Amino acid sequence: MLSSAKGAGPEPGPDLGALIFRAGLFDAGWYGATHADVALSGLDPATHFRRFGLALGRLPCPDLAARLAPGADPALIPPTLKPAELAALRRHFLPAKPPARAAGRGGRRAPPATPPEFDEAFYLRSNPDIDLSRAASPYDHFLRWGHRRFRNPAPDFDLAWYALTHGHDFATPDENPFLHYLRVGKARGDAGCPPATVRLDPAGARPCPPPPPGLSLCRI
Incomplete structure (x- = not known):
């Protein structure tokens, strides 16, 4: 008799979204303010994070790295997280550092020049979790990892x-x-972001002028 477990796939991992919300690690105000596409989607921040943000690796709160990092103050770690759940969150949001690359003939590679269109202060403010010890500059971090996680420049x-x-x-x-x-x-002349929302001010609105004589308007 064959065992019913034969051929079974690996056990599914924990629901990271459920873990985050259960542990109180989601900051809706910060998430919505940090990612402009949340408002454009028409979704509330929590729903957007569950559907898109989690898969993109977006942080649910600004201090997640400090709260989950190995060796962090135990008081910062939510008590509802079990060791296996904490490890799963760390694997998703705190990937292991890749091995250091060997230096070329000319020694360490020169850091890329930062273009004026890149707002370094904005990038650092919006991404407090980034590890600059692996990058020559914030712009270098953006080129190597940031843009892949849609960290806006x-x-x-x-x-x-x-x-x-x-x-x-x-x-x-x-x-x-x-x-x-x-x-x-x-x-x-391509725009880098969607145009600002245009809102009608009823107080300053004026009715359309009447059409010239002999011209009829098509009304739908």
Whole structure:
């Protein structure tokens, strides 16, 4: 008689979204203010995080790295998290550091020059969890890891929106949207983010003037 367990797949991992909300690690105000696409989606921050943010590796709160890091103050770790659950969250949000690359003939590689369109202060303020010990500069971090997790380079540049709008013109499917903008988009006048929402002010609104004589308007 064959065992019923034969051929069974691996046990599913814990529901990271449920763990985060149960442990009180989600900051709706911070998440919505940090990621402009939340408001554009029409979803509340919690729903957006469950559907998209978690898969993109977005942090649920600004101090998650400090609260989950190995060796962190035990008082910062939510008591509802079991050791296996804590380990699962660390694997998802705190990936292991890759091995150091060997230096080339000229020694350590020169850090990339930071273009003026990259807002370093904004990048650091919006991503307090990043580990700059592995990067030559905030811009170097953005080029190597940040853009893959949709960490925006400036308040007026939305990586996800730009990729959806201009991705058909990318040299490769995984091209960095910001580099495409610097290479092509800026020169041809492409916007880096969606236009601001236009709201009608009823107090200042005026009725349309009547049509000229002999001209009829089509009303739907």
